Amino acid sequence: MTVNELSKLMGCTAYGDDEALNKNVDSLYIGDLLSWVMGHAEADQAWLTVQSHINIIAVALLKEVACVVIIEDAEIPQETLDKANEEHLAILSTPLTAYEFVTKFNTVKA
Amino acid sequence: MTLIDKYNVVADSFTTAGKISSKIKDILKQLGVPSDKLRKISVACYEAEINMIIHSDGGDISLFIDDENGMVYLHFDDVGPGIPDIEQAMVPGWSTASEKAREFGFGAGMGLVNIKRVSDNFDITSSSEGTHLKVGFQL
Numbered sequence: 001m002t003v004n005e006l007s008k009l010m011g012c013t014a015y016g017d018d019e020a021l022n023k024n025v026d027s028l029y030i031g032d033l034l035s036w037v038m039g040h041a042e043a044d045q046a047w048l049t050v051q052s053h054i055n056i057i058a059v060a061l062l063k064e065v066a067c068v069v070i071i072e073d074a075e076i077p078q079e080t081l082d083k084a085n086e087e088h089l090a091i092l093s094t095p096l097t098a099y100e101f102v103t104k105f106n107t108v109k110a
Numbered sequence: 111m112t113l114i115d116k117y118n119v120v121a122d123s124f125t126t127a128g129k130i131s132s133k134i135k136d137i138l139k140q141l142g143v144p145s146d147k148l149r150k151i152s153v154a155c156y157e158a159e160i161n162m163i164i165h166s167d168g169g170d171i172s173l174f175i176d177d178e179n180g181m182v183y184l185h186f187d188d189v190g191p192g193i194p195d196i197e198q199a200m201v202p203g204w205s206t207a208s209e210k211a212r213e214f215g216f217g218a219g220m221g222l223v224n225i226k227r228v229s230d231n232f233d234i235t236s237s238s239e240g241t242h243l244k245v246g247f248q249l
Contacts, residue, residue: 033218035160038153039227043145051215058128062135062152064145079125 001025001109003067003090006046009108010101012069015081016090023090025066028105030098034059041065048098052076057083067091071098111183114173119162119188124214127163131155134173138182141175147249150228151182154245157221158186164211166190166241183231186243193236200226 004021007014014021026044031037032051041047043064049056052070057080060068067090070076076093084091094101114137117130135152143151155171162169169188176183193199200222207217226232231246 032215033220034215035157035218035220035224038156039220039224043149053214054125055127055214055216058132058156062128062131062149062156064149 003046003092006067007090007092010092010094010096010105012092012094014090014092015076015084016067017085017088019088020067020084020090023066028069028102029065030102038063046092048101050074050098052080054080054083056080057087057089060084060089061087069094069101071096071101111174111176114175116170116172119159119166119169119171121163121166121168121190122210123163124211124216127160127214128156130171131159134171134184137173143182143249147182147247151184151247153228154225154247155184157225158184158243158245160216161221162186162188164207164216165193169240180249181230182247182249184245186245187240188242189240192238192241193234196234196236 003023006025024044025046029041029045030048032049041063044066046067046069047065048069048071050071052074069092071094073095131152134155166188167190172185174183202223203219205217205219211217229245230248233244235242
């Protein structure tokens, strides 16, 4: 599915242009320690994290993840959104916890 | 071996971390390096860049290409306190990162481990004057 489809399916608030929202999502990845995510996330995954500072953008771009999903309504600094927009990377925001997100995803995707 | 470019890393520059790694990734992409290799090189470069930001007093990242042997090399040379015990630093999860670094999501203690895992050549030396890390990738 695309990032846009994931966002709609999960009721997220989406930030991103057409290029960002049309990227392909293969699976989900959860992690908050950037170095761990650098080592283990795969390209085309939607990355769920509570981290919303600007450093997540570099990690997301270098790993070529599909999008970043900021969970639990964590506040997203404007500089993070601006940088993501500049790099055509979608940021999704959800009130759900990572656990709730994945549970719901597995229920509704079928 | 040809030096393609050299970049300066500023200590404590947390908010621009990854900038140099992105630049190097762009250059290698333009040179036609395949995307799976590109991701590996990016992981190593980002981790080492972060290490320099967190732990050193600043330094340089140099990008080399060895056409004859089909290799990409990255050299990370910093000035700073160095790594007192490299063997300990290579243990997954071991970290001496500051509270400030941890607030930014760093300090998982996976940096050097990740770099070694993705690279084909890994050479590190360190003294109380600084650390020199050389990593190579077979294309």
